[in-house]
Amino acid sequence: MSRLLAIGDVHGCSRALDLLLADVCPRGDDKIVTLGDHIDRGPDTKGVLDRLLDLHRAGRLIPLRGNHEMMLLKARRSPKDQQYWLGYGGDQTLQSYSVGGRPATLDDIPERHWQFVEEFCSDIYEGDTHFFVHANVLPERPFANQPTHILHWQPFVDRGPHCSGKIMVCGHTEQHSGLPMNVGYAVCIDTWVYGQGWLTCLDVTSGQIWQTNQRGERRGGHADDYLAPEKRT
Numbered sequence: 001m002s003r004l005l006a007i008g009d010v011h012g013c014s015r016a017l018d019l020l021l022a023d024v025c026p027r028g029d030d031k032i033v034t035l036g037d038h039i040d041r042g043p044d045t046k047g048v049l050d051r052l053l054d055l056h057r058a059g060r061l062i063p064l065r066g067n068h069e070m071m072l073l074k075a076r077r078s079p080k081d082q083q084y085w086l087g088y089g090g091d092q093t094l095q096s097y098s099v100g101g102r103p104a105t106l107d108d109i110p111e112r113h114w115q116f117v118e119e120f121c122s123d124i125y126e127g128d129t130h131f132f133v134h135a136n137v138l139p140e141r142p143f144a145n146q147p148t149h150i151l152h153w154q155p156f157v158d159r160g161p162h163c164s165g166k167i168m169v170c171g172h173t174e175q176h177s178g179l180p181m182n183v184g185y186a187v188c189i190d191t192w193v194y195g196q197g198w199l200t201c202l203d204v205t206s207g208q209i210w211q212t213n214q215r216g217e218r219r220g221g222h223a224d225d226y227l228a229p230e231k232r233t
Helices: 014-024 045-057 067-075 079-096 111-120 148-153
Strands: 004-007 031-034 061-063 124-126 130-133 167-170 186-188 199-203 208-212 218-222
Touching: 004 014, 014 045, 014 199, 014 208, 045 061, 045 079, 045 111, 067 079, 067 111, 067 148
Parallel strands: 004 031, 031 061, 130 167, 167 186
Antiparallel strands: 004 199, 124 130, 199 208, 208 218
């Protein structure tokens, strides 16, 4: 049976991503939705994008675009925007493209990585029972009528379920506890891997959760384990 899997904000943490993929072991017709912010802050954006491109070529990956991908695209067009991006983890991204210790520039980012961010990433993905977005949605608006700044930038707040009745899976709002936040109608799985937290994968059908970190540690759980007490029946 195929699985629909969601992975939270990777932020250049290739070691945690490699461990997570090894534990999840994508197979057959599995689909993996990465929730954006694949880049910046962590040490190996280049390695992360190479791994994700391999999954995309295999037909298994549905990547979303986060606010950090949006900042990178703007940085390519404007020196002012480039300086802004560098202050929010872009400097770590450029370091991952350095060869022989020399400082890297945007020109050192290969075209295949620009294509991944510009063409392969989407703003939202809708499944049968869940929908996936980097940051948030306006609950009263259909998916086709969502403002892009909400999709990429809006922190998660408890506004109630989306009018579609589907469960939202999002990232962006860092859970410094390292634990997913589950309010029933929405699950946030940005668990702060680039800090002292974890990288999270959620099987949206079974509720199984896998977590890994940059220190090489692994742990697991179930989405119901993190359901807010007031949401339990």
